[in-house]
Amino acid sequence: MKDLGQPLVAGRILPGFRLSLGYMLVYLTLLLAVPLAACLAKVSSLTASQFIAAVWTERARSAYLLTFGASFAAAAINVPLGLLLAWILVRYEFPFRRILDSLIDLPFALPTAVAGLVYANLYVKNGWLGQFLVPLGIQAAYSRLAIVLVLTFIGLPFVVRTVQPVLETIDAEIEEAAASLGATRLQTFSRVLLPALGPALTTGFALTFARSLGEYGSVVFVSGNIMFKTEIAPVLIVNQLEEYHYAEATAIALVLLAGSFATLAVINSLERWSRRHGC
Amino acid sequence: MDADRHAVATAEPQRRFRQDPLLIRIPLILAGIVIVGVLIVIPVVNVFYQALSHGFGTYWRNLVDDADTRHAILLTLIVAPISVALNVAFGIAAAWAVTRFRFSGRTLLVTMIDLPFAISPVVAGLMFVLLFGLQGYFGPWLRDHGVRIIFALPGLILATTFVTLPFVARELIPVMEALGPEEETAALSLGANGWQIFWRVTVPNIKWALLYGVILCNARAMGEFGAVYVVSGHIAGQTDTMPLRVQKLFDEYNNPGSFAVASMLTSLALLTLLAKVWLERKTRREIAAGARIGSAVPRIDDIGETP
Numbered sequence: 001m002k003d004l005g006q007p008l009v010a011g012r013i014l015p016g017f018r019l020s021l022g023y024m025l026v027y028l029t030l031l032l033a034v035p036l037a038a039c040l041a042k043v044s045s046l047t048a049s050q051f052i053a054a055v056w057t058e059r060a061r062s063a064y065l066l067t068f069g070a071s072f073a074a075a076a077i078n079v080p081l082g083l084l085l086a087w088i089l090v091r092y093e094f095p096f097r098r099i100l101d102s103l104i105d106l107p108f109a110l111p112t113a114v115a116g117l118v119y120a121n122l123y124v125k126n127g128w129l130g131q132f133l134v135p136l137g138i139q140a141a142y143s144r145l146a147i148v149l150v151l152t153f154i155g156l157p158f159v160v161r162t163v164q165p166v167l168e169t170i171d172a173e174i175e176e177a178a179a180s181l182g183a184t185r186l187q188t189f190s191r192v193l194l195p196a197l198g199p200a201l202t203t204g205f206a207l208t209f210a211r212s213l214g215e216y217g218s219v220v221f222v223s224g225n226i227m228f229k230t231e232i233a234p235v236l237i238v239n240q241l242e243e244y245h246y247a248e249a250t251a252i253a254l255v256l257l258a259g260s261f262a263t264l265a266v267i268n269s270l271e272r273w274s275r276r277h278g279c
Numbered sequence: 280m281d282a283d284r285h286a287v288a289t290a291e292p293q294r295r296f297r298q299d300p301l302l303i304r305i306p307l308i309l310a311g312i313v314i315v316g317v318l319i320v321i322p323v324v325n326v327f328y329q330a331l332s333h334g335f336g337t338y339w340r341n342l343v344d345d346a347d348t349r350h351a352i353l354l355t356l357i358v359a360p361i362s363v364a365l366n367v368a369f370g371i372a373a374a375w376a377v378t379r380f381r382f383s384g385r386t387l388l389v390t391m392i393d394l395p396f397a398i399s400p401v402v403a404g405l406m407f408v409l410l411f412g413l414q415g416y417f418g419p420w421l422r423d424h425g426v427r428i429i430f431a432l433p434g435l436i437l438a439t440t441f442v443t444l445p446f447v448a449r450e451l452i453p454v455m456e457a458l459g460p461e462e463e464t465a466a467l468s469l470g471a472n473g474w475q476i477f478w479r480v481t482v483p484n485i486k487w488a489l490l491y492g493v494i495l496c497n498a499r500a501m502g503e504f505g506a507v508y509v510v511s512g513h514i515a516g517q518t519d520t521m522p523l524r525v526q527k528l529f530d531e532y533n534n535p536g537s538f539a540v541a542s543m544l545t546s547l548a549l550l551t552l553l554a555k556v557w558l559e560r561k562t563r564r565e566i567a568a569g570a571r572i573g574s575a576v577p578r579i580d581d582i583g584e585t586p
Contacts, residue, residue: 014467111521
């Protein structure tokens, strides 16, 4: 750490290096490093068998399965939805296009508790949408389907916003070349455009997945939180905490953290890969 | 971006090979409108409909006559600005350190800034309970000295600040990186001191990015649920913020009351979107080339970036 502050240009010209870096380090240490360390310390107070007993109960296993499964489903649904929305926003002119474009971001701006509240209300038997769906046997409130649905809402902007800029920069000449070589529109789309959008679609998928893994506020409203059926891992953590099972809660939290960190690592390597390959 | 795209669309006539036939175009557009309609528009309309379903008078009474709801609104208005202010100071310091100097460990620090986005809000809250809760590492010491962090205001601020930590820094870093140190170095060579450089050169250059970061940070701070839920203890009239109040009223089967509070939060979200559109137009006009707000790829919890 001695040769910190190697200059940006010749000589460390601008002032404020110590102050800004010092402040940043103190802030990150207090707010990030110490709390994370507390997490690890708490878990390390468990023996290996206690740890396994905590994270691998039947209840916990079904919670992981639901959390990862519902997140995967929501992310998978968002890939075609996001591609379609990005496509019409970039390629077509139609009334209210700009409003539609702005509305895509609403799930990021809307507090998750509000999303949960309104989704729980829309899909119950006498809700606006539930009145049509429930008679068909579709229970989109207080069910696993409800969890996937609300996670789809929460993650909607990710795929759209990763695909949109890539779609905009695709050269018209590529499509022209494909067309002049006799490709149909469908062939051009599936053989030329889709491969070019691949990295963006994968990144969007992974971002939606990672976000969904940790989601709590919206799911807690719509899921009903029934043990073994609709209890996701974050809800299980809160339940353990409320019963003062701190070590168990932390152990489950660690599993969840490992899941999201792994996803983020995949995203980062994807980004590096696509930058190197000039997509 | 819309303006740019529009300009491109009119300047360069739609070429035949790129244009899909109407038979494809119209169903796709309709499908897109249905998706956004069902997932986004209907829920937003439903919030206001439910909130106002018993008339405006009831709506108003739900917000104003309920002491606990009043307190929740007040608490949110205390917690959010403090968290935003803390993260503005951090964001500026971090952006300055990371973009104006090169040092070992720099990339690691930039990665660390994004970390809170990868941590479930519930886990964030849990970490502070482990530190400051009664059974936590500092719990006994805090109790002996009469300091309450968990189930009290400091805990709410800590949890909210943690969750919103990346917002301002992430907007400032790419902008300051793109601007480069030339103007500041020039000011220095003309004899300006550090604070003069900062206030007269840096701040005018980054003001819109800063405002953008503040708006996003504030929206998330006011709406945060999971992290705050864990540390608050849900004491009505004491540690319930607006999103927590929404849930409590919902649990008490007070739907109109719950939706009344939710409608305020929804209005905040809509205002945030409006401000975002306005700011993006403004910066697009001001900075025709070079720096733009935000990074290319949206991250977790980011309000979508449009280049």
